[in-house]
Amino acid sequence: MTKLSKGGMDRRQFLSTTAAAALLASVSMPKIAFGAEKTVKIGFLAPLTGEVAAWGKPGLDGCHIWADWINADGGVKVGDEMLKVEFVPYDDEYDPSKARAGAVKLIKEEDVKFIMMLGGDPWPGASQVAEREEMLVSTLLPSDLTPDTEMLLAPCEVHPIYNVTGVEWLAENKPDLKTAVICAQDDALGKPSVATYLAAFEAAGIEVLDEPIFFDPATTDFAPIMSKMLALKPDIICLDTCYADYVHPLTEQAFQQGYKGQMISCTADFYQKMVEKTSKEFMEGFIFQFPDFDDPKLNEPHVNFKKPNDFYQEYLKRYGAGEWSAVSWEYASIMDLWADAATKAGTTEPTDVLAAMKEGGVGKHAFGEADWWGEKLFGINNALVGLWPVVAIQDGKAKIQDFKSIPDWWDQHSDLLIKHMKALGQMYYQRT
């Protein structure tokens, strides 16, 4: 008799126990053994660590809520099947070479059907792989779009074009503000945003007092930059699309150096921390473009994002009150569009989903009905553009002031935007 272990079971006992365990497992887990759920994998290729992680990681967190809710309802209906959704994250660290490696892994090894990216600097790394494999990819930055990027969509965030709405609202509601200064980090996010703010200020009749200040992304001490801006005595300080790591110290510096005027920024992620470090009075009226999703105005009928207030509460419950950022809802809203398109197409194949998504030239953007747009600016109509909220901090809390139409602004001032984009080398045919 063969003993498997000293004082333990013999071979016959071992075999019978193993067989019983296997039978029990097959009976107790019928779904796994006899009817495994079908799953579609979605790639999440964005910075999850590093300086830009604030625009990747919170989006993945939001996607987990989206997937849990969809999967709890049975999944996404595709043809005759209900497909559960699984996100496969890959940290590109905002690095093109890592984005390329991530794209290869997600497509070749994970067999994902759609990839969501932040875009910007990493996109060139992933673009060749995505194009070769005909993979549908989304970016939050339509400045990645060119006539050649047919499989790349900007279905949620029309960065930086929506920044015009903040300036337009400011000009309408605070007409006494006549001068501005702008600073931004010198990179693929900062430059097109500066061009947009320059156009928006010019359209609003607000004078920009000096050349925009482009600072090195490695900057750690923002006191000299703020000193330089304050020396011009502006009515408005514009922080462009600075990363949260820059918006916070710049705002603190403005406070510490005694500034009392208007501030405007594309984002104010984790603004509660800025309120803590400065004061409610100083932050009152700070304009930016990204609402908290507990805002009652998001329940207006034109808003397509599903259950925004519940989504926000769930997000805070899972990840904490201070973790909500500009992108927490964005990737989830892109998934709404993708799921609708996959259902309409009856397949998850990227080219079919793309066609279904762009059918009729219109789409259900998170904030309302929108057009597939962008040919004049990006060389391709792959950006979904419609309404965008203008947000201001009031009594320490972000509140939507209004929804403004980007296409309406564009119809009146497209020449200004193209002029400033050209001047900064940001038109699609100027970008390398």
Place this chain on the structure above:
Amino acid sequence: MTAELFLQTVVNATYAASYMALIAVGFVLIFGVMGVINFAHGELYMAGAYTVVALYADMGFPFFLAVVVGLIFVGCLGLVMEVGLFRPLRDNPLGGLIASIGFLLILQTVAMMGFGVRMENVPPSTQDKIVFLDGAVLTYQRLYVILAAVGLLSALWIFLRKSKFGWSLRACAQDREAAVLQGISINQTARIAMFIGAGLAGVAGALTAPLVSPTPFMGHSVIVTAFIIIIVGGIGSLEGAVLVAILYGFVHTFVTTMYDGTLANIVGLLLMLAVLIVKPTGLFGAKERA
């Protein structure tokens, strides 16, 4: 440039020079005594900042207690590096450098696992500030960094010049073999150098935590500047590191204010290039070693 902007720029430059001096002097002390380029020095600075995040911002201990703990904790991290990494690799010129890169990654990962990748919010210990006649502003939080730099670096200078341990450190920096022949313990001097060098980086990180919003990657940027400072100052020269930190802080801040930060970085690198061409050992390289 108006008088107000000029004075504000002087204030900004004094702060920049102070915190860079704290970091660069620790860096150069470790290299001078041990012959090791400690690539993890920026992460020691980060560890000091996270000590304040944990003790002051999260647990509510007094700010200055957290700063003192930061100094001691990071100094002890330096001791761990000396005993665990640098001592076994003392005869391998590249070994210490590679080991420090590995330790850098470990510290970053520990910070990421412990605190996450987001930037941390450290409230200032005070909102008080000094407003000069021309309107220039110096916050107390920045003043603390300036005072710490003056106080700690003066104390270090006295320690090196007047104490027995200081003499042994300088002897090891000048000629390690001769120091050993005089009965000086290399292990003991290495421990002292690592504790002081790491502690200075730690206190810089701790004091600046409310000013910079700590992240696990905050060490990257300071290490590059520290390299420029010690190369221009003369590798191994404490006086050189202090003087060049002041020079670099003023040049960089004024160029940033008058032109832009990218040009300021270029000027810093050109400064380094010019010194290397004219005096390859650095401004204080050969004669004024620690």
